[in-house]
Structures are given as structure tokens and as C-alpha cells.
Amino acid sequence: MIDPRLLRDDPDRVRAAQARRGESVAVVDDLLSADVTRRESIAAFERLRAEQKQLGKQIATAQGDKRATLLARTKDLAAQVKDAEAVQTEADAAFHTLMTSLPNVADERAPAGGEDDYVVLEQHGTIRDFDAEGFTARDHLELGTLLKAIDVERGAKVSGARFYFLTGVGAMLELALVQMAMERAEQWGFTPMIPPALVRSRAMDGTGFLGQAAADVYHLPADDMYLVGTSEVPLAAYHSDEMLDGSSLPRRYAAFSPCFRREAGSYGKDTRGIFRVHWFDKVEMFTYTTLEESYAEHERLLSYEREWLTALELPFRVIDVAAGDLGASAVRKFDCEAWIPTQGRYRELTSTSNCTQFQSRRLDIRVRGTGGTTEPAATLNGTLCAIPRTILALLENHQLADGSVRVPQALQPYLQGRDELKPAGSGE
RNA sequence: GGAGGUGUCGCCUAGUCUGGUUUAUGGCGCCCGCCUGCUAAGCGGGUUGAGGGUUCAACCCCUCUCGCGGGUUCAAAUCCCGCCACCUCCGCCA
Known part of the structure; x- marks a missing residue:
């Protein structure tokens, strides 16, 4: 697996290396878009999860009616967290699959070709x-x-x-x-x-x-x-x-x-x-x-x-x-x-x-x-x-x-x- | 193959029975500072890792991470299921 940061920061270098191997250059763009999707899904999940944790802390100390209200709210939130997590897992897996199929970035000194x-x-x-x-x-x-x-x-x-x-x-x-x-x-x-x-x-x-x-x-x-x-x-x-x-x-x-x-x-x-x-x-x-x-x-x-x-x-x-x-x-x-x-x-x-x-x-x-x-x-x-x-x-x-x-x-x-x-x- | 036990931050370890105020305890090691002819000791502080956000970068904020993967629950190191590794014993084999 190559460095995901290199892919993000210098995709042209990865493209050039692919070309010199005689392999797909388009896969780099697939990877870049999969990375964006992945990061967006991570952010979405983490936002919901942070809210859930906050509420959970309040529930631990809350009493009576207040506790019941919080429980009702967070029950709904739990389902959303679960969905967001599933989306994130999927986006992560998609990125990972592409990533592991990518060969190492060939050294610039290695001759191009087969x-x-x-x-x-x-x-x-x-x-x-x-x-x-x-x-x-x-x-x-x-x-x-x-x-x-x-x-x-x-x-x-x-x-x-x-x-x-x-x-x-x-x-x-x-x-x-x-x-x-x-x-x-x-x-x-x-x-x-x-x-x-x-x-x-x-x-x-x-x-x-x-x-x-x-x-x-x-x-x-x-x-x-x-x-x-x-x-x-x-x-x-x-x-x-x-x-x-x-x-x-x-x-x-x-x-x-x-x-x-x-x-x-x-x-x-x-x-x-x-x-x-x-x-x-x-x-x-x-x-x-x-x-x-x-x-x-x-x-x-x-x-x-x-x-x-x-x-x-x-x-x-x-x-x-x-x-x-x-x-x-x-x-x-x-x-x-x-x-x-x-x-x-x-x-x-x-x-x-x-x-x-x-x-x-x-x-x-x-x-x-x-x-x-x-x-x-x-x-x-x-x-x-x-x-x-x-x-x-x-x-x-x-x-x-x-x-x-x-x-x-x-x-x-x-x-x-x-x-x-x-x-x-x-x-x- | 059968029975039982164990797995917590680099190493050791508390917590698991009885789920929530745990930001996972303490020690060792390591890093920084103080002190001291030097070193050691002593004193004070820091120290899991991965990812996301922000950023020139850092600080910072957030999420995940207690062998691995699922489940229950508003909430899991803690309860349940599966798997893996190690240890003890039995069986079998070299």
C-alpha cells in the first residue's frame, strides 16, 4: 500500500509511475474521489457519534423526567449513528480495496516499460x-x-x-x-x-x-x-x-x-x-x-x-x-x-x-x-x-x-x- | 481432537463479578526540565496508537483503539456469541 498522503498531495507523481509501469492512470482519479467520499462519511459519522456521547454523559447523571426525555432523544440518535457508521465502513472498504490494488510508486530511476x-x-x-x-x-x-x-x-x-x-x-x-x-x-x-x-x-x-x-x-x-x-x-x-x-x-x-x-x-x-x-x-x-x-x-x-x-x-x-x-x-x-x-x-x-x-x-x-x-x-x-x-x-x-x-x-x-x-x- | 485458564498503552499491572462521574490505574522504561564536579540518585512534568477537522506547520478540537470480529444496550474494557494466539492437563502422532 502506498502513502495515502502522497496520493492526495501529489497525484501526478502516482500517475506518472503508473504510466511507466504501463498500468492504469485512471485508477488514480477513482482513488481520489473514493478518498473524498471516505472522508466525508467519516466526518458525518463522527459528528453524530460525538453528539451521542454527549447525551450519554448527561443520562448517566440525570434523574426522573429529564432522564426519560433524554433517553427518547438518544434512542433515535442511536439508529442514525448506526446508519452513518455503516456508510463510513462501506466508503472505507471501497477506498481500501482500490488502495491495495495499486502497486508501489515506481522509482523515477527505474526504466519505463516492460x-x-x-x-x-x-x-x-x-x-x-x-x-x-x-x-x-x-x-x-x-x-x-x-x-x-x-x-x-x-x-x-x-x-x-x-x-x-x-x-x-x-x-x-x-x-x-x-x-x-x-x-x-x-x-x-x-x-x-x-x-x-x-x-x-x-x-x-x-x-x-x-x-x-x-x-x-x-x-x-x-x-x-x-x-x-x-x-x-x-x-x-x-x-x-x-x-x-x-x-x-x-x-x-x-x-x-x-x-x-x-x-x-x-x-x-x-x-x-x-x-x-x-x-x-x-x-x-x-x-x-x-x-x-x-x-x-x-x-x-x-x-x-x-x-x-x-x-x-x-x-x-x-x-x-x-x-x-x-x-x-x-x-x-x-x-x-x-x-x-x-x-x-x-x-x-x-x-x-x-x-x-x-x-x-x-x-x-x-x-x-x-x-x-x-x-x-x-x-x-x-x-x-x-x-x-x-x-x-x-x-x-x-x-x-x-x-x-x-x-x-x-x-x-x-x-x-x-x-x-x-x-x-x-x-x- | 477434548477440558480448563489467560489476552488491558513499548514492558509489567489495576479495573471486568455489580455497564455510566474512566480523560483506562499504578510501576518500569523513555523524553523534557530542575538539582548536583561528571554520571547515578532525587524532585517536577510529559509519554498508546490510528484516523478526521483546522493549519504553511504546530497548538488545538473530534472519532476510533483494552487479542480480532459480530451482537445486546441510550451507553460496553465490563454482558452475550464466533474466531485467533498463548498456557495447563488429557488423547493421538513424530
């Missing part, structure tokens, strides 16, 4: 030339099969398409990445967390995932619970309905959790291997801070992602995601995309968003400042390591001619010092 209108900010690492090295690169599934690290056939047998087993060195690789990610995050000042992956609608809705992204979320109707698509959800809801002391900020959390995504509308996309799956594990960074500090914090999260991918020796670029591709909560988003040799292009590995006060307004997370002031907290999130895509990038980028895979130096201590993963022998 998915393809991103701007490349940086490029890191060197892309290997496999032709020059004298062999054809295998894709991650081939490599994963050779190494007996990835089993998608049995994943499909047991759970269906877009499921997989990580086996042997594949399983150990996940644990190594997780351990390395959590250790680094803790050194950077994040509190390690293992959050619930099953949440109530409040948490899911509060983080903005039951809006336009609802079709992508697994829902368990028997219990009205949701499987999270990212631990951003439980981490954002962690401090819901709380007042945070300003001096305790920033609060940084790093969570390891499974993620579940229905991938509705992505039929036929990335069907091979483990690039796009219904379930995966991820280490996610999350920060609570002030609006003022959020922009610097966003850069900081990006720098951690950069440092992480560099440690894994992966070639990647950073893009500034266009306004229309931000999702409802974010004002700005940076994606780190790793080079995927067999696809000949960069693909998203990590993503960091500044959600400013959008999620906090819905989840009621406030900060008490030094002067006793209160304001909604700002929330930010960033991927540190999404396991399957990271494994994919590692296998493809560090493969050798015989199907072995070189282990980047920083990861070696987490794999018993191994510097290479070798294809397993034949047979089961």
Missing part, C-alpha cells in the same frame, strides 16, 4: 570460449546426469514435471552452497533464520503476493494456508503488528527455506533441467530499515549478491529492471544474471528489490524514531543463493572437456576440499 526494457548496469567476469578450448559445452542436465547429481526423470515420476532429485554430489553441493551462503551472510551482519514455508493468508497478502501473482501461489484449501514462493514472505511477516525501535535498525535476516511456485503461465518455458521448477531451496536476505536508508541498503544488498557470484567465479551482468516488470511491491529491482553457455545468454540468478513502505503498511510494521515519531518501516529483499539455478550455472560455466566440473576455490572448503567433481562410473 520485461524487455531493462537497462544493463554492469558486466562482470569473463565468458568462456568453448570453441577455442576445443570442445562443445554440455548443458547442466547432461552434466548433472554424468555426475549423478541431478535426477529429473525420477523427480517427474514421483512429483510430476518440474520436480527433481538432487543426488550424491548434487545433494552435497546444495548443502555446501547453503552453508557457505549462511556463513557469509552472518559475517555481513545478517541473523541466520530458518522460517516456516507454510503461512497464513495475512502473511501472503501482506507481502503483495495474492494480487497479480496469486495464480503462481500454492494454496492448501483444507487449512487455508499457503506455501511460500520465497522466504521473503515469512521474513516480512516476522515483525508484522510490531513497533520497532529505530535504534535497532537496520535488522538484517538471512533465511534458508524451500520455495514453491506453480509457474502458471510458463508452460513450455524452460522445460529442460532445473532452471524453472515448482520447488527449490534458497537463501534469501531481508532487511528492515527506514525509508531514508532503504536506497543505500538496496545498493548494499546488490553488492553482497555481486560478491557472492564473484566468489563462485561466475560471469554475470546486473540489470535495472523496468517499471512494468517490478511486481506490485517494489519501487526498484536489480537482477544479477549469470551467463548460461548452452543458452548463449544471461539468465536471472539473483534479484534484489526495495519495497519501501509498501509491505509495512499492509503488515503494520512501524518504526519509532528518536523524536517519538512513528513511520512505516522500509523492507528490502535480495536473493543470495537460489540453489538449482546456481548449481546450473556452476556446472555449465566450470565444466571441463571430459564432463568433470571444477569447484571454485571459495566453495572447496565446503566440499571436503574437493577441487573437481568427476563423472560417476557406469551402472546404478
Whole structure:
């Protein structure tokens, strides 16, 4: 939810942001008129209610005839108060419904347009030339099969398409990445967390995932619970309905959790291997801070992602995601995309968003400042390591001619010092 | 799943049986001031949050806010119903 005051004071800014997202500008005028209706109904109700309270006080002390007269008057008034309250509740709900459907006000620096209108900010690492090295690169599934690290056939047998087993060195690789990610995050000042992956609608809705992204979320109707698509959800809801002391900020959390995504509308996309799956594990960074500090914090999260991918020796670029591709909560988003040799292009590995006060307004997370002031907290999130895509990038980028895979130096201590993963022998 | 108990301002707490003069009591913490070599202590004052009106802004005025939502009533922290969370016990399961 955006700041209602911004809507009232500077509707043109909201209109401009909507336009850059490619979304309705007219909704701003609907909101403005709903706000007027709402405020008028509040004033009307409060006038009647104040009168009722006044009379109630007199009744408490009145005696005899005087009391009877007052009772007769106020009985009628009670009905009017009730009606006015109903009108107000309705006007409030109408305003609120419109308000919650409005995405966050995109940052003016976020490029206008949709998915393809991103701007490349940086490029890191060197892309290997496999032709020059004298062999054809295998894709991650081939490599994963050779190494007996990835089993998608049995994943499909047991759970269906877009499921997989990580086996042997594949399983150990996940644990190594997780351990390395959590250790680094803790050194950077994040509190390690293992959050619930099953949440109530409040948490899911509060983080903005039951809006336009609802079709992508697994829902368990028997219990009205949701499987999270990212631990951003439980981490954002962690401090819901709380007042945070300003001096305790920033609060940084790093969570390891499974993620579940229905991938509705992505039929036929990335069907091979483990690039796009219904379930995966991820280490996610999350920060609570002030609006003022959020922009610097966003850069900081990006720098951690950069440092992480560099440690894994992966070639990647950073893009500034266009306004229309931000999702409802974010004002700005940076994606780190790793080079995927067999696809000949960069693909998203990590993503960091500044959600400013959008999620906090819905989840009621406030900060008490030094002067006793209160304001909604700002929330930010960033991927540190999404396991399957990271494994994919590692296998493809560090493969050798015989199907072995070189282990980047920083990861070696987490794999018993191994510097290479070798294809397993034949047979089961 | 069954039985019982609890939920009050950042934290603790009085008030609930017996509805109204409650502007929800007091303490801790915090903020401001006084005092004092400094600090602490002491003394005095302030301190729930959200929204609306007014305003350049503030002061100020009003409404809502006692876990959440409904109901009864002229009037609800207080009475009734539903839900949620926590605690104790029983059952079941890992």
C-alpha cells in the first residue's frame, strides 16, 4: 500500500509511475474521489457519534423526567449513528480495496516499460570460449546426469514435471552452497533464520503476493494456508503488528527455506533441467530499515549478491529492471544474471528489490524514531543463493572437456576440499 | 481432537463479578526540565496508537483503539456469541 498522503498531495507523481509501469492512470482519479467520499462519511459519522456521547454523559447523571426525555432523544440518535457508521465502513472498504490494488510508486530511476526494457548496469567476469578450448559445452542436465547429481526423470515420476532429485554430489553441493551462503551472510551482519514455508493468508497478502501473482501461489484449501514462493514472505511477516525501535535498525535476516511456485503461465518455458521448477531451496536476505536508508541498503544488498557470484567465479551482468516488470511491491529491482553457455545468454540468478513502505503498511510494521515519531518501516529483499539455478550455472560455466566440473576455490572448503567433481562410473 | 485458564498503552499491572462521574490505574522504561564536579540518585512534568477537522506547520478540537470480529444496550474494557494466539492437563502422532 502506498502513502495515502502522497496520493492526495501529489497525484501526478502516482500517475506518472503508473504510466511507466504501463498500468492504469485512471485508477488514480477513482482513488481520489473514493478518498473524498471516505472522508466525508467519516466526518458525518463522527459528528453524530460525538453528539451521542454527549447525551450519554448527561443520562448517566440525570434523574426522573429529564432522564426519560433524554433517553427518547438518544434512542433515535442511536439508529442514525448506526446508519452513518455503516456508510463510513462501506466508503472505507471501497477506498481500501482500490488502495491495495495499486502497486508501489515506481522509482523515477527505474526504466519505463516492460520485461524487455531493462537497462544493463554492469558486466562482470569473463565468458568462456568453448570453441577455442576445443570442445562443445554440455548443458547442466547432461552434466548433472554424468555426475549423478541431478535426477529429473525420477523427480517427474514421483512429483510430476518440474520436480527433481538432487543426488550424491548434487545433494552435497546444495548443502555446501547453503552453508557457505549462511556463513557469509552472518559475517555481513545478517541473523541466520530458518522460517516456516507454510503461512497464513495475512502473511501472503501482506507481502503483495495474492494480487497479480496469486495464480503462481500454492494454496492448501483444507487449512487455508499457503506455501511460500520465497522466504521473503515469512521474513516480512516476522515483525508484522510490531513497533520497532529505530535504534535497532537496520535488522538484517538471512533465511534458508524451500520455495514453491506453480509457474502458471510458463508452460513450455524452460522445460529442460532445473532452471524453472515448482520447488527449490534458497537463501534469501531481508532487511528492515527506514525509508531514508532503504536506497543505500538496496545498493548494499546488490553488492553482497555481486560478491557472492564473484566468489563462485561466475560471469554475470546486473540489470535495472523496468517499471512494468517490478511486481506490485517494489519501487526498484536489480537482477544479477549469470551467463548460461548452452543458452548463449544471461539468465536471472539473483534479484534484489526495495519495497519501501509498501509491505509495512499492509503488515503494520512501524518504526519509532528518536523524536517519538512513528513511520512505516522500509523492507528490502535480495536473493543470495537460489540453489538449482546456481548449481546450473556452476556446472555449465566450470565444466571441463571430459564432463568433470571444477569447484571454485571459495566453495572447496565446503566440499571436503574437493577441487573437481568427476563423472560417476557406469551402472546404478 | 477434548477440558480448563489467560489476552488491558513499548514492558509489567489495576479495573471486568455489580455497564455510566474512566480523560483506562499504578510501576518500569523513555523524553523534557530542575538539582548536583561528571554520571547515578532525587524532585517536577510529559509519554498508546490510528484516523478526521483546522493549519504553511504546530497548538488545538473530534472519532476510533483494552487479542480480532459480530451482537445486546441510550451507553460496553465490563454482558452475550464466533474466531485467533498463548498456557495447563488429557488423547493421538513424530
